[in-house]
Amino acid sequence: MCGIVGFLAKKPEFVQSLGEHVVPMLTCMGDRGPDSAGLAVFGEPVDSTLRRFNLYAPERCFDWSAFEQQLATRLGGEIEVSALENHAVLIGSVNPVRFKAWLSETYPALHLLSTGRAIDVYKDEGHPTDIARRYHFTQFRGTHAVGHTRMATESAVSPAHAHPFTAGEDFCLVHNGSLSNPYSVRRKLEKKGIRFETDNDTEAACRFLEWRMSEGDQLEAAIQKGFEELDGFFTLLMATADKLILVRDPFACKPAVAVETDEYVAISSEYRALAHLPGVKNARIFEPVPEQIYSWTVSSSLT
Amino acid sequence: MDRVIELDLTRLTVRELNHYLHHELPLVGQASSLSAPQRQAGSLPHVQILNPNGMHNLAVGLDAPADIDILGHAGYFIAGMNKRANVTVHGNVGWSVAENIMSGTVRVKGCASECAGASAHGGLLVIEEDASSRCGISLKGCDIVVGGSVGHMSAFMAQAGTLVVCGDAGSSLGDSLYEATIYVGGKIHSLGADAQEEPMTAADVARVSDLLTKSGIARDPKSFKRVASKRSLYHWHSDAGQEY
Numbered sequence: 001m002c003g004i005v006g007f008l009a010k011k012p013e014f015v016q017s018l019g020e021h022v023v024p025m026l027t028c029m030g031d032r033g034p035d036s037a038g039l040a041v042f043g044e045p046v047d048s049t050l051r052r053f054n055l056y057a058p059e060r061c062f063d064w065s066a067f068e069q070q071l072a073t074r075l076g077g078e079i080e081v082s083a084l085e086n087h088a089v090l091i092g093s094v095n096p097v098r099f100k101a102w103l104s105e106t107y108p109a110l111h112l113l114s115t116g117r118a119i120d121v122y123k124d125e126g127h128p129t130d131i132a133r134r135y136h137f138t139q140f141r142g143t144h145a146v147g148h149t150r151m152a153t154e155s156a157v158s159p160a161h162a163h164p165f166t167a168g169e170d171f172c173l174v175h176n177g178s179l180s181n182p183y184s185v186r187r188k189l190e191k192k193g194i195r196f197e198t199d200n201d202t203e204a205a206c207r208f209l210e211w212r213m214s215e216g217d218q219l220e221a222a223i224q225k226g227f228e229e230l231d232g233f234f235t236l237l238m239a240t241a242d243k244l245i246l247v248r249d250p251f252a253c254k255p256a257v258a259v260e261t262d263e264y265v266a267i268s269s270e271y272r273a274l275a276h277l278p279g280v281k282n283a284r285i286f287e288p289v290p291e292q293i294y295s296w297t298v299s300s301s302l303t
Numbered sequence: 304m305d306r307v308i309e310l311d312l313t314r315l316t317v318r319e320l321n322h323y324l325h326h327e328l329p330l331v332g333q334a335s336s337l338s339a340p341q342r343q344a345g346s347l348p349h350v351q352i353l354n355p356n357g358m359h360n361l362a363v364g365l366d367a368p369a370d371i372d373i374l375g376h377a378g379y380f381i382a383g384m385n386k387r388a389n390v391t392v393h394g395n396v397g398w399s400v401a402e403n404i405m406s407g408t409v410r411v412k413g414c415a416s417e418c419a420g421a422s423a424h425g426g427l428l429v430i431e432e433d434a435s436s437r438c439g440i441s442l443k444g445c446d447i448v449v450g451g452s453v454g455h456m457s458a459f460m461a462q463a464g465t466l467v468v469c470g471d472a473g474s475s476l477g478d479s480l481y482e483a484t485i486y487v488g489g490k491i492h493s494l495g496a497d498a499q500e501e502p503m504t505a506a507d508v509a510r511v512s513d514l515l516t517k518s519g520i521a522r523d524p525k526s527f528k529r530v531a532s533k534r535s536l537y538h539w540h541s542d543a544g545q546e547y
Contacts, residue, residue: 255417270397271395274357275376285376285414290436
């Protein structure tokens with residue numbers, strides 16, 4: 001069992017208060033997934049010449065200023081690192097491929113959580129309530145967010161195995177369910193030179209979809225191919241820089257409920273995680289049907 | 304006016320609520336809290352549950368005549384294993400409402416998620432709007448009336464009882480059906496293995512009419528289609544040649 005949550009703001013005040021709405025959703029779903037949790041938040045994108053990287057260090061007292069200096073010396077350019085304990089956001093005119101290569105060589109213990117212009121990802125082991133508190137999730141602003149609470153059933157409990165998973169740029173995915181063919185998907189992708197970081201089944205889904213998008217598919221088309229390729233149970237919630245997308249497997253084995261108002265879209269595994277949202281009691285609440293792609297786009301007026 | 308017992312879930316835990324409904328409510332009907340005319344008129348104790356906020360396991364395992372109103376959306380397993388009580392949810396419910404009920408009535412004024420009435424033995428379950436997939440799975444004698452549509456695999460392996468669907472039925476309706484009967488007012492997306500459409504008899508029309516009346520849903524009972532088991536799947540064929 002796991003919990004998934006998603007939120008997309010339709011009004012500026014909900015962009016400002018994103019974290020306040022999402023944190024009760026996430027902590028409520030701690031009942032479904034108490035062993036680790038994560039949240040991806042999409043904010044205003046940085047300039048197209050820049051990239052935004054999120055990093056995770058195993059030790060909370062990691063020396064980020066030494067890291068910043070070494071990075072500036074080796075890769076040059078303007079770099080800004082803002083760190084909170086073992087998490088850091090790095091913004092700079094750094095080539096993602098070069099950065100990734102440098103990172104794995106120089107700081108192999110650091111985990112690259114996300115790459116993009118708009119995405120920040122926080123994930124860690126522990127109860128969702130504690131993780132939300134440690135990283136100040138309530139203060140987060142942004143147009144949309146995707147969160148996950150995990151109760152591991154198929155691979156280890158570790159920060160790297162927690163969701164959201166990311167691949168490519170500004171793309172993340174959370175999953176409730178279990179895939180039965182992640183290794184065949186993985187072998188297929190590894191032959192194409194795609195590298196995996198964990199043995200988690202969700203990572204296979206995430207990298208498969210990102211691979212399709214890198215081949216030119218829109219996310220919706222990639223998901224259609226995913227229905228053919230991915231075997232097992234899944235409710236998948238995905239986000240790109242401007243979209244929130246939800247799908248359920250053909251049997252709809254894992255739950256999902258969605259609510260849409262003039263002010264926001266919110267998705268969760270269970271209604272009780274949405275019960276605190278303003279106006280929810282009289283809003284349109286619905287259960288997404290199997291194999292249908294539900295997609296919401298961030299209004300251009302908000303970015 | 305009957306006295307309403309209000310139980311507020313912002314003040315009580317679900318465990319306290321259910322403890323009250325199991326141990327104290329059955330005494331209310333016998334005690335002095337009902338007036339003599341109420342007792343004579345057969346009024347039932349009336350409980351309102353406030354602020355359900357999607358919580359699970361509300362009003363499960365009741366075994367006393369009572370009217371229970373849940374005011375708002377509720378979560379999973381609402382009114383499961385019910386005996387004798389009448390439970391009404393003024394909102395939607397999550398998975399497995401009225402699971403394994405034995406008697407009484409469970410009514411959902413909104414929509415129900417998956418597995419509504421799963422394995423229910425008796426009584427009546429009314430869902431006024433839509434029910435999701437696997438509605439009436441493994442049904443064992445309860446009558447279910449759905450005012451809207453049902454999702455895929457509804458009445459899967461249903462053994463006894465009735466599923467009346469006023470709207471449409473999703474794919475694989477009545478898959479591996481035993482002796483339950485399904486009536487559908489709208490379209491059937493597809494029938495499951497061993498389910499077949501059969502002509503409506505006068506007895507079928509009367510049965511649908513009776514259940515619609517009990518449910519308070521106005522539909523022409525003659526407009527329904529009957530689906531029942533072909534009975535070819537659950538019999539052992541000794542001359543089948545063991546070809547599997």
